[in-house]
Amino acid sequence: MKATVHIFLKAGVLDVQGKAVEGALNGLAGTAGWSDVANVRVGKVLEFDLKSTDKAAAEAEVKSMCEKLLANTVIESYRIEVA
C-alpha cells in the first residue's frame, strides 16, 4: 500500500516560514497581483510504500510512526492517507 503523511505546525503555533512566504507573495502583489493571499502554512509531505495489504493495519502502523518519529505532536499535527 502507498502511504502519504502530511505534517503541518498546529494552528496557533507561529509558522515563520509560512509568514515569510506570505510576505513575499503579498510583496510581489504590485507586479503579479497576489495581495489576497493570507494564512500561508509551510509543511511537509512524506510518501512511502508499505508491504501490508490491510488498510486498517497500515493506517495504525503509520499513526504509530507519526507519534514516535515523523511528527512532533508538541508543535505539529499530521494527516494520514493510505491507499
Next chain:
Amino acid sequence: MKAAVLVFPGSNCDRDCKVAVEVTTGAQVSMVWHQDTSLPAGLDLIVVPGGFSYGDYLRCGAMASLSPVMAEVVKAAQRGVSVVGICNGFQILCEAGLLPGALMRNAGLKYVCKPIELTIENRNTRFTSAYGDKSSVWMTQGNGDGNFFADAETLKAIEDNHQVVFRYVENPNGSVNNIAGIMNTEGNVLGMMPHPDRAFEPALGSADGAPLFHSLMRVLQAA
C-alpha cells in the same frame, strides 16, 4: 567525577564538550557512539553535545532521539544521573521526551551566531549553585532552530516549578518567555541553547560556562 559525551553522526561540539568538562572538573570523560547499547558504568554526568545530528533532517534532534544509546540515557536520567544537552543536545532531549516543549525555527528565520547575555533564573540547581550571586553571564549561541515553544499549560507548569534555568536578556529567536535553558521537574536534566562548552576559559571570550561544570562537581563533593 565520571562523565560521558554522546557522539551522533553530525555532532560537532562533542570534542568541545569533552575538553570543557575535563578542563573545568578534571573528570574522566568517555566518548560514547550513538549506536552503543550501553553506557560506561558509574557515570555522574552525560553530555549531549551540539551539532547537526542526522543532518537536522526531518526535525532537529528527532532521529537522534531514537538512536540506541538514547534508551540508556533515558534510563540513566530516571536513576538521577545528571544530563546536560547543549544546542542540538537540547533539541534531542526535548524530542526524547526528557524535557518538555520543542525547539522551532528562529522567529527571524536566520541562523543566529553571536555572544549572548543570559540571566540565571534558578540558582538553586545542581547546574547553577557555583554561580554565586552573579546576576548575568555571557556565552555564545549558534543555531537556526533555537526558538523554544511550549503550549500555555506546559509553560505555566515550567514556570511554576522553577524549571527555567537561563533566560535571554535580549531574545534572539522568539523563544517563549525568553527561555534559553530549562530543566526537568526532578532537576537532573538540563537543556540549553547557548554553549557553556564554548565559554569555559577567558581565552574563549568568556569563562561564564565554567561554573556550570563546577556546580556539578560541587554536588558530587557534597554527596
